[in-house]
Amino acid sequence: SAVISQKPSRDICQRGTSLTIQCQVDSQVTMMFWYRQQPGQSLTLIATANQGSEATYESGFVIDKFPISRPNLTFSTLTVSNMSPEDSSIYLCSVGLLTDTQYFGPGTRLTVL
């Protein structure tokens, strides 16, 4: 299994500002994923973050809005830029292991005023 931590656990931000969310894994993993869960909705994949290469974004998500870093095999950050109230969501980091099971972090609950 994998133990994943995220910082911050929650935050309240003002419109127009940016927030960087950190994800730390207790083991080296090739692929890390960032998901968004909007209120009352299912989880949606934002992007896949591979170490040493540019993140791959899903349709509807762009790098300017959600820049991602992946400096090593245990860490990644997701920045939510120029925030609006529509960005209020839970953001979750996830990793996949050789067992095919995907593990999720505890999430970051973001509220944008």
Added chain:
Amino acid sequence: KQEVTQIPAALSVPEGENLVLNCSFTDSAIYNLQWFRQDPGKGLTSLLLIQSSQREQTSGRLNASLDKSSGRSTLYIAASQPGDSATYLCAVRRENSGGSNYKLTFGKGTLLTVNP
């Protein structure tokens, strides 16, 4: 485009009852299906993973089945307890197409309440 539907959206049962949660998906070309549990304000906890070649998986009081051809999965919870109260999410991963493809498509979940 894969779509995952979970029925019912919410379920309330008395303690001790056996129950079934349903998940359906539109594209049967899946690699595996995973059931998760999400407690309020928390992340996801993996419960069971079923590979596309498998029919069912069991863990304790939980049993998940998969009928890939019909695009259905069920999660059976035996002798439910108040601690089982949570949202249960179903997610499918599509078949690899020449490379790694780990994207999970989620349903909206079933909110389960088990009353003492």
